Amino acid sequence: MEMATFTADWLHCDQLSNYVARMVSHDRRDPLRHSNLLSSALNELLEMSFRSNAQEGELICVFYRHEQIERIELSFPCPSQQRRFYFELVQGLKHSGQLANYVEVIADETAPLEQAVLLGLAVNYDADIELRASSADALTFVVDLPLERLLH
Numbered sequence: 001m002e003m004a005t006f007t008a009d010w011l012h013c014d015q016l017s018n019y020v021a022r023m024v025s026h027d028r029r030d031p032l033r034h035s036n037l038l039s040s041a042l043n044e045l046l047e048m049s050f051r052s053n054a055q056e057g058e059l060i061c062v063f064y065r066h067e068q069i070e071r072i073e074l075s076f077p078c079p080s081q082q083r084r085f086y087f088e089l090v091q092g093l094k095h096s097g098q099l100a101n102y103v104e105v106i107a108d109e110t111a112p113l114e115q116a117v118l119l120g121l122a123v124n125y126d127a128d129i130e131l132r133a134s135s136a137d138a139l140t141f142v143v144d145l146p147l148e149r150l151l152h
Contacts, residue, residue: 001059002057007053013050016061017042020038021038021042022035022039024063025038029148042061044117049074051113052078052079054079056077059075060075061075069145071144071145072145073140074140074141076139078137086139086141089118090118093122102116125150126150127146128144129143
């Protein structure tokens with residue numbers, strides 16, 4: 001989807017996440033709960049891409065499934081300064097104490113929203129998050145979500 005089309009309306013985040021989550025979850029053990037969890041996680045990522053304020057380029061979302069893991073690869077245009085910021089945030093997720101960091105971040109009104117989102121995915125969804133530079137002006141979030149495990 002073209003970024004200009006996507007960023008034309010904030011509701012696109014919710015609409016896309018709900019639609020895609022229903023399609024991906026239809027054959028899971030508990031499709032409704034799986035869809036709800038996936039939709040929430042995907043919506044957070046889509047909102048981050050929405051806030052990139054990019055008008056040029058494409059938003060690309062790819063899903064993979066391996067056993068009980070859902071992988072989301074979300075690519076979008078992003079200015080270099082913002083890419084560096086995201087790379088630093090993702091590197092920070094690799095340290096221990098994620099729960100303590102998450103509690104601190106959500107209690108701090110001055111903390112970056114993106115940090116709360118990524119920590120929230122790591123803590124609440126047990127997500128593994130990586131970041132790839134997909135081109136000179138874009139990046140790709142790679143998020144592995146063990147949703148089936150969370151449902152049991």
